[in-house]
Structures are given as C-alpha cells and as structure tokens.
Amino acid sequence: MNAAESLTPPAETLPIEAHRPPAWLLDRCSQAAAEFAQRGYPDPRHEEWKYTKLRTLKNQSFVTASHAPMLDAADLERCTWPDLPSHRLVFVDGIYQPALSEPGDLPAGVQITSLAQAIAAGAVGLETVLGTLVDAQYSSFAAWNLAQLFDGALIQLAPDTCLQQPVHLLFIHSAQPTPQIYHPHSVIQAGQGSKAHILEHHIGLPGAQGFCNSATEIHLSANATLEHTLLQEHSEASYHIGNLFIRAQRDSRLISHNINLGGRLTRHDLNVDLCEPGAEAVLNGLFVVGGTQHTDTHTRIHHRAPHTRSDETYHGIADDQGRGVFKGRVLVARDAQKIEAHQHNANLLLSDKAEIDTKPELEIYADDVRCSHGATIGQLDPQSMYYLQSRGIDREKARDMLIFAFADEVIQRLPLAPLAKHIEHALQTRLPEGVSV
Amino acid sequence: MLTIDHLHARVEAQEILKGINLEVKAGEVHAIMGPNGSGKSTLCQVLGGREGYTVTGGSVQFKGQDLLEMAPEVRAREGLLLGFQYPVEIPGVKNIYLLKAAYNALRVHRGEPEADTFEFLALVREKLKLMQMDEQFLHRAVNVGFSGGEKKRNEILQMLILEPALAVLDETDSGLDIDALKVVSEGVNRLRSAQRAIILVTHYQRLLNHIEPDHVHVLYKGRIIRSGDKTLAHELERDGYQGIIEEAA
Ligand SMILES: Nc1ncnc2c1ncn2[C@@H]1O[C@H](COP(=O)(O)OP(=O)(O)O)[C@@H](O)[C@H]1O
Ligand SMILES: [Mg+2]
Numbered sequence: 188m189n190a191a192e193s194l195t196p197p198a199e200t201l202p203i204e205a206h207r208p209p210a211w212l213l214d215r216c217s218q219a220a221a222e223f224a225q226r227g228y229p230d231p232r233h234e235e236w237k238y239t240k241l242r243t244l245k246n247q248s249f250v251t252a253s254h255a256p257m258l259d260a261a262d263l264e265r266c267t268w269p270d271l272p273s274h275r276l277v278f279v280d281g282i283y284q285p286a287l288s289e290p291g292d293l294p295a296g297v298q299i300t301s302l303a304q305a306i307a308a309g310a311v312g313l314e315t316v317l318g319t320l321v322d323a324q325y326s327s328f329a330a331w332n333l334a335q336l337f338d339g340a341l342i343q344l345a346p347d348t349c350l351q352q353p354v355h356l357l358f359i360h361s362a363q364p365t366p367q368i369y370h371p372h373s374v375i376q377a378g379q380g381s382k383a384h385i386l387e388h389h390i391g392l393p394g395a396q397g398f399c400n401s402a403t404e405i406h407l408s409a410n411a412t413l414e415h416t417l418l419q420e421h422s423e424a425s426y427h428i429g430n431l432f433i434r435a436q437r438d439s440r441l442i443s444h445n446i447n448l449g450g451r452l453t454r455h456d457l458n459v460d461l462c463e464p465g466a467e468a469v470l471n472g473l474f475v476v477g478g479t480q481h482t483d484t485h486t487r488i489h490h491r492a493p494h495t496r497s498d499e500t501y502h503g504i505a506d507d508q509g510r511g512v513f514k515g516r517v518l519v520a521r522d523a524q525k526i527e528a529h530q531h532n533a534n535l536l537l538s539d540k541a542e543i544d545t546k547p548e549l550e551i552y553a554d555d556v557r558c559s560h561g562a563t564i565g566q567l568d569p570q571s572m573y574y575l576q577s578r579g580i581d582r583e584k585a586r587d588m589l590i591f592a593f594a595d596e597v598i599q600r601l602p603l604a605p606l607a608k609h610i611e612h613a614l615q616t617r618l619p620e621g622v623s624v
Numbered sequence: 625m626l627t628i629d630h631l632h633a634r635v636e637a638q639e640i641l642k643g644i645n646l647e648v649k650a651g652e653v654h655a656i657m658g659p660n661g662s663g664k665s666t667l668c669q670v671l672g673g674r675e676g677y678t679v680t681g682g683s684v685q686f687k688g689q690d691l692l693e694m695a696p697e698v699r700a701r702e703g704l705l706l707g708f709q710y711p712v713e714i715p716g717v718k719n720i721y722l723l724k725a726a727y728n729a730l731r732v733h734r735g736e737p738e739a740d741t742f743e744f745l746a747l748v749r750e751k752l753k754l755m756q757m758d759e760q761f762l763h764r765a766v767n768v769g770f771s772g773g774e775k776k777r778n779e780i781l782q783m784l785i786l787e788p789a790l791a792v793l794d795e796t797d798s799g800l801d802i803d804a805l806k807v808v809s810e811g812v813n814r815l816r817s818a819q820r821a822i823i824l825v826t827h828y829q830r831l832l833n834h835i836e837p838d839h840v841h842v843l844y845k846g847r848i849i850r851s852g853d854k855t856l857a858h859e860l861e862r863d864g865y866q867g868i869i870e871e872a873a
Contacts (some may be wrong), residue, residue, distance in 0.1 A: 569675065574712035574766075577672050578726035578782065579700035579733070588725065592716025592765075 202251075202337040215318040220334035221456055226327035227555075235325050238512040238544045239483040244426050249368035249398050251335075255279035263287055264388050266357055271605035273355035274299050276340050280361055281369025281399075283338050291352070296345025299354055302372060303338040309343075316376045320404040322430035325485070326456050329430040332370045332402035337525070339372035339401075344381035353384040355601060358401070360425060362394030373403045377411035377439070384414040386606065388532040389429075391422030391449060398426040405432065407439035409463070414442040416601065420613070421450035429455045438465035444480050444618070445484060445501075447474040450611055453482040461488065461526075462496035472501035473597040475614060476509030476541070483512035490523040492580065497527070502597045503534040503540035504590060513545045515560070521552040530560040535567065535593055538620055587618040625650050625790055625821045627689060628706075632681035633670045639680065640666040641848040642846035647788065651818045655832055655857060656825045658843035659865050664825045665709055667843070668794040672706040673699050687789065700726075701733035703789030707796050709825075713767040719778070720762035723748060723785055730786060751784040754814065756807050772799030780811040792823045797831035798810055809834030829861035842868055 203216045228245055229236045258279060267275070276299060277287035283301035290299045298305075305313065323330035340356045358371055375385055389399060399421065407413055419425050427450050434442055447453055459468045474482045488497045506608040517528045534543045547560040567589045575585035594614055601607040626648040633641040640663045648654055652781050656666055670677045671684065673696035684691040686704055694702065714722070728738045739747075752759060755777045767775050783791050793812065797805055812835050815822060824835060832840075832854065840856040841848045842865065849872035850856065860868070 570712045571714045571717075573672075573674055573696060574708070574714065575717075575722065575725075576696040577674075577706050577708075578702055578722065579697050579729040579786070580722075580725050581695075581697045581729070584725065584729070585697075588717055588721070589714070592714065597715050 188453060201337055203306075204601065205337070206303050208306055209309075209314075210316065211314050212306065216334055216336050218457045219318070219321070219330045221332040222323050223327055223334050226330065228321060229327055234438070235485065237509075239452070239481065242575070247366060247398070249366050252363075252367050252369055253508070255282040255284060255498070256363070258284070258287065258359065258361065262359070262392055265392070266359055266388065267355070267422040268605045268609055271353070271355075271603060274350065275302065275355040275357060277357045277359065278338065278340075278364075278371060279359045280367055281338060281358070281371050294343060294348050294350070296348045297350065298341065298343040300341050302341040305341045313374075316374050316404065317408055318404075320406070320434055321402060321430075322432065322458065324429055325458070325487070326428070328400050328428045329402050329456075330349065332372055332400050332430065333403075335370040335400075335463050336372050337370065339374070339553075341373070342375045342383070342385060344377045344383055344411070346378040347380040348378065349381065350383040353386050356385065356387045358389045358399065360389070360391040360395040360397060360399060360421060362392050363397070367397035369397070369399055371396035371401045373401075375403070375405045375413065376607075377405070377413045379408040380410040381408070382412045384416070384603065386416045386418060386603075388418045388420070389427060390420040391425050393422065396424035397427070400428070400493050401429045403429070405433045405434070405441070407433070407435040407441060407466070409437040409439060411439045412442075412593055413440070414444070414602065416444040416606070417446065417455065418606075418610070419447045419453060421453070423449065423451055423480070425450055427453045429453075431455070431457045432461040433457070433459045433468070435459065435461050435463070435466035435468060437463035440467045440469075441566060442469045443471065444597075445470070445472040446598070446610055447482045447484070448474075448610070450482065451480060455484045457484070457486045459486070459488045459497070460491060461497065462491045464492045464494040466492065467496040468498075470497070470499040470501070471600045472499075472510075472513075473503070473594055474511050475504045475617065476511050476595065477506040477617065479508050480511045485514045485516070487516045487518065488528065490517070490526045490528060492520075493522065493524045493526065495523060495526045497529070499530040500597060500600075501531075501532045502544055502593060503545070504537065504594060505534070505543050506537040508538070508540045510541065511543045513543075514548065515546075516548040517550070517558065517560075519551040519553050519556055519558070523553045524555040526553065527557045529558070530605055532562040533593070534562075535566040535590065536564055537566070590618060591615070627685040628682070629684070631670070631679065631684060633666060633677055633679045635666060635677055640669065640846050643682065643849060644843075646841065646848065648821045648823060650821055652838045653816065653822045653824065653835065655678055655837040656823060656843050657827065657840060657857065657860060660827070661841045663846045664843055665794055668706055668709075668792050668825060671699075671704065671792055672696060697729070700786075700788075701730050705783060705786055705788035706790050707783065707791065707793035709794040709798070711767045711775040711779055713765070713770075715765050715768050717766050718763055719766050721791070722766050723762075723782065726782065726786060736822070748785060751781055754784060755781045757781060773801065773804040776800060776808055777804065778810075783815055784811055787815070787820075789819065790821045790823070792820045792825070794825045795827060795828055796824070797828065805831065806834065829857050830866055832857045833853035844869055844872065
C-alpha cells in the first residue's frame with residue numbers, strides 16, 4: 188500500500204531544494220522521502236496504532252501553504268503573554284515570520300533562528316544534528332516530515348550558555364478556506380553544561396483546519412539541562428502528529444511537559460534516548476479531551492546506559508465522547524545497571540461515552556534496576572465530592588474543582604508561572620462552572 | 625433549631641439508627657456519647673446527607689424546614705455543618721480555595737455579594753491565629769499530609785469561618801494531644817452563642833472538661849437510651865457505659 192502518493196503526488200523536487208541545501212541534506216531528505224513512500228501511512232493493524240485510526244485523516248486532502256497570510260496584532264496577542272518575556276520565533280502555517288519574531292538579545296554563543304534561513308545561509312555544523320535522530324521505525328510520519336523539510340526552528344546553545352528567558356517557538360495555524368498541511372521541523376542543540384527552556388507551542392486560530400506534522404530533534408550534551416514544553420492548542424478541526432526525538436548524553440537532564448488541550452486528532456511520540464550514564468528524563472504530561480476529540484501519546488524511554496533515570500507522570504481527562512490513549516514504554520538495555528525508571532499514569536473518565544486506553548510497557552534486560560509503574564482510570568472520588576458538598580459547594584462546582592485539581596497537579600510542574608496560569612485558564616473555560624484560583 | 629423525630633436509617637442493608645429523638649435549641653450544646661459502633665457517626669452522616677445512608681423512617685426538622693429533603697450543600701448553606709471524624713484528603717485543591725468557595729457559596733445563598741479577596745484573607749488570618757495554625761496551611765492541599773490533629777484543627781477553622789447555626793462535630797477530640805485539645809476546644813467555645821447550637825459527638829469525657837455541655841445523651845445500638853445534664857458525663861466517666869446499658873435493657 189502506498190498512501191503517500193495519494194496525499195502528495197511524488198515530488199519531482201523536494202521543498203528543501205528551495206533553500207539550495209548542501210548535498211548531505213538533500214540526500215537525507217530524499218532518503219526520508221523514499222522511506223515514507225515505501226512505508227506509507229502506518230498500518231492500522233500495527234500495535235502502535237491500535238487505538239488511533241487515521242482513516243478520516245487519510246481521506247482528507249490538504250494543500251501545502253506556499254505563503255503565509257498576514258496576521259494582525261490581535262492574532263498574535265491570542266498566542267503570547269505579556270507577562271512572559273521570551274525569545275520568540277513565529278511560524279504561520281509552517282513558514283517563518285521575521286516581522287512577528289523577536290529573538291531578542293541573546294548571550295554570545297546562542298543561536299535562535301529559522302532553520303530555513305540557517306540552511307540558506309550555509310550554516311556549518313548542521314550535518315551532525317539535522318535529521319540524525321529521526322527514526323521512522325514507529326511512525327512513518329517522522330520520515331514524511333523530514334522528506335517535506337522546509338522550515339522550523341534552529342536553537343543552538345554553546346557550552347555553558349544559559350538562557351534566563353524561555354524560547355517561545357510559536358507555530359500558528361491560520362484559518363484558510365482549504366485545509367492545509369505543514370511539516371515544521373525543529374532542531375535543538377544544547378551544548379555541554381547549557382541551560383534553557385523551550386516552549387514549542389502549536390496553536391490554531393479560530394477556524395483553522397488542516398494537518399500539522401511536526402518533528403523535533405533535541406540533542407543534549409553532557410551536563411546540559413533542557414526544559415521542553417509542548418503545548419498543543421490546535422483548533423477542533425485540526426490534526427497534529429508530532430514526533431520528538433531526544434538524545435541525552437552524560438549527566439544531562441531533560442524535563443518535558445506535554446500539554447494537549449486542542450485538536451481533533453493528536454498523536455505525539457516522544458522518543459527519549461538516555462545514552463550515557465547519569466542522563467535523566469522527567470516527563471510530565473496532561474491531556475484534556477471533550478467533544479469528539481482524540482489524543483494519543485506514546486512515550487518511549489530507552490535506558491541505554493547505567494545510572495540513568497526517568498520519571499514520568501501523565502494525567503488524562505476525557506469527557507463527552509473524547510478519547511485518550513497513553514502508552515508508556517520503558518526499555519532497559521542489558522548493560523544499563525542501576526537505573527531508575529518510574530511511571531505514573533492517572534486518568535479521569537467523566538462520561539460513559541468517553542474512553543481512555545492506557546498501557547505501560549516495560550522491557551527490562553538488566554537485573555539491577557529500580558522500576559515502578561502504575562496506571563489508573565477512574566471517576567471523581569465520591570468521598571471528595573461529598574466533603575466539598577458538605578461545605579456548601581454544589582455538585583457541579585465540586586466536580587469542576589476536582590477535575591481542575593487533577594489537571595493542576597501536572598500544570599503546577601511548569602516552572603513558568605504565566606504559562607501555567609494560561610493553561611489553567613484554558614482549562615477553566617472548559618469547565619462549566621469555572622474555577623478561579 | 626433541630627428536631628429529630630423517630631429517625632430510622634440504614635447503611636447499605638443494615639439498620640443502624642432505630643428511632644432517634646432529639647431536640648436541640650438555639651444556644652445549646654449537646655453531647656452525644658456512646659460506645660464504638662453505636663451509630664454516632666451514622667447519625668452525623670445522615671444529618672449531613674451522605675449518599676448511601678438511607679432514612680427509612682421518622683423526620684428531621686432544621687430551622688423549621690425538612691432537612692432530609694435538602695441536598696448536602698444546601699444543608700451546609702442553611703447552616704448545618706458537619707465536622708468529620710475522618711476529614712477527607714483532596715489532592716490538588718488548596719485549603720484556601722476550598723474556604724473561599726465555601727464562604728462564597730454561603731454568601732450567594734444569602735443573597736450577598738461574593739467576598740472581597742482582601743477582606744476574606746484578613747478574616748481567614750484571624751481565625752488561623754485562633755487555631756494556632758501556620759499560614760502555610762492555606763496553600764497546602766486540603767488535609768493532604770496533615771497529621772490527625774491538624775486535620776481536626778482544620779475542621780474547626782472551617783467552622784470559625786463559616787459560622788454555622790448548627791455545628792455537628794464527630795469525634796473532634798480523637799487523635800488530639802493535650803495542647804491541641806485545648807486549642808480545638810477554645811475554637812469550639814468561640815462558636816457558642818445564643819443563636820447557635822452545637823452537637824458534640826464524643827467517646828470520652830475529656831473534651832467535655834473544656835466544652836461544657838447543656839445536655840448529654842447516651843446513644844447505644846441506634847437509640848438514645850439515656851439523657852441528662854453534664855453530670856451524666858461525669859457518671860459515665862466514673863462508671864463506664866455498662867451500668868446504663870444494663871439499666872436500659
Ligand atoms: N459504610 C458502612 N457500611 C456498613 N456498615 C457500617 C458502615 N458504617 C458504619 N457501619 C456500621 O454501623 C454501626 C454504627 O457505626 P458508626 O455510626 O460508625 O458508630 P460510632 O460512630 O458510634 O462508632 C457499626 O456497627 C458499623 O459497623
Ligand atoms: Mg464514629
């Protein structure tokens with residue numbers, strides 16, 4: 188089967204060619220194109236795609252945005268927060284918008300730029316970081332993204348650099364009459380001992396429709412600390428498939444926050460490679476689905492080296508006919524002794540028609556490890572409901588308070604207060620009674 | 625204020641309350657005592673309106689209204705507040721937020737505007753001080769990680785802020801050391817007024833050394849088998865329940 192052809196006619200030229208890429212890059216994109224052509228859409232019978240069916244996505248046709256529409260200040264205001272100063276890059280329908288971007292003052296050795304611009308300018312050193320982590324083994328969408336590479340963000344932190352303000356990568360999906368497709372590709376290279384928080388923010392303007400197929404490659408050198416927040420606020424008519432690849436070297440630390448609020452169908456794959464001793468990954472996640480939304484997160488943490496640690500906390504909330512999927516895979520290689528891996532997944536099912544599927548998957552080949560996992564799917568605790576009611580709080584409000592609290596346990600892990608507040612607010616507007624904190 | 629008339633109730637399939645009669649007037653403090661398992665907590669939960677506690681006979685009038693018809697939250701807003709024997713831990717809900725939501729629910733119920741945040745905080749701080757609680761308790765999740773004594777203090781803190789017409793306190797003294805018992809008792813005494821009433825459910829006399837009751841009742845096997853004044857509590861302390869139980873049999 189070759190679904191790729193039905194979606195994008197076999198391209199004579201790849202989008203990357205517009206930037207006069209070096210030979211190695213053209214080669215990588217061509218190979219990815221060949222791989223996607225060969226793999227096509229994931230087989231619906233594949234275990235990794237058991238709960239997420241792509242039929243409606245497959246049957247839609249999309250156009251590639253050739254130029255982005257002008258956005259006005261009000262549009263931008265929806266997507267930014269005045270009390271959260273940041274280094275900001277803005278992309279609209281996948282295309283970089285220099286006029287809306289404000290990378291700001293950067294310390295020496297820090298680069299925050301459009302990937303397309305960097306390629307066109309002949310930036311050196313990309314060969315080791317661009318496309319090197321992409322692996323289409325679990326998701327052919329990653330290969331498709333690389334094949335369609337056109338733009339995205341490039342963040343390079345020289346050794347021992349530290350960004351005080353977060354980097355806001357703002358991927359805005361505009362409202363267009365025809366559903367659009369775009370494939371943003373971002374590369375984050377955190378040098379030895381560097382430190383930053385990157386917010387990868389996908390947001391749809393009201394009326395936006397289409398398909399965002401993103402990929403992010405994150406390289407952590409020794410001792411680097413990187414916080415990465417994926418905030419997904421697509422419109423209810425949009426699809427988002429996102430593949431993240433993280434490679435963490437000795438004593439580096441990744442803290443990931445994956446917050447899924449919007450979208451019609453979302454699938455995120457977080458692939459974390461803890462490839463040297465002392466590397467650590469903390470993965471926090473929250474999804475909230477209502478209506479007929481569907482969201483699916485697969486995390487794969489590979490403990491390749493001894494003394495690596497991972498700690499995962501995912502909360503899910505499904506209401507109406509919403510559907511949520513979480514699959515957390517932890518793989519411990521034979522030589523990876525003395526590792527620690529913890530996973531906790533809790534879910535709230537708020538209606539009879541909602542559905543949540545959760546599956547931990549531990550594959551442990553080492554013998555001296557500390558691993559734990561727990562997954563729950565439940566309703567609101569009746570004792571807590573009664574306690575709140577006994578204080579004069581009505582059922583609806585009590586329900587909202589408990590739902591909010593459940594989500595907030597994850598939101599509170601965000602170190603950026605204005606961002607946490609924004610997410611809390613987004614959640615509040617979805618709760619009928621509202622909860623003001 | 626409260627009239628309980630031939631109240632029968634069951635928990636699941638089992639009949640626990642077998643005809644309770646009790647009259648509580650404004651200004652009074654009633655102590656309900658009795659051995660473990662006699663139905664004291666069941667009575668409290670029936671008054672609170674907890675699901676799973678089914679009234680099978682009798683009636684309860686509260687301030688002239690049929691209490692049993694009211695949803696639990698309406699009972700609270702009308703002024704009947706229950707202090708739990710085992711306060712519930714609610715992860716993620718901050719104490720201050722619970723207090724504020726409860727306080728505002730009460731005000732809205734009375735047709736008053738919601739409280740000004742500033743004034744509300746001042747009120748809460750004043751009551752915290754009375755309960756000798758640190759301000760950090762406000763920002764902790766409700767009862768999560770609280771010691772037994774802290775949970776009970778927290779219950780009384782809520783009472784002091786919400787000022788119920790009738791406070792029903794279930795074993796508020798259990799799990800308290802001497803100092804905490806004093807603080808909690810002082811808190812309860814502050815609730816006393818000519819307009820309000822208190823029902824103290826307790827196993828032991830020691831709480832009654834700090835809070836002097838007007839009436840004492842002994843509950844046994846779902847019935848009040850003896851009522852008297854505060855001297856009854858002393859009698860119980862001295863002789864235990866056995867004599868009274870045998871006498872009633
Ligand atoms: N949830 C319950 N389900 C079944 N039986 C219960 C439940 N709660 C209490 N009981 C029973 O009801 C009786 C009264 O209990 P309770 O009201 O807790 O007594 P007390 O508070 O006086 O110690 C006991 O026999 C107890 O075992
Ligand atoms: Mg009891």
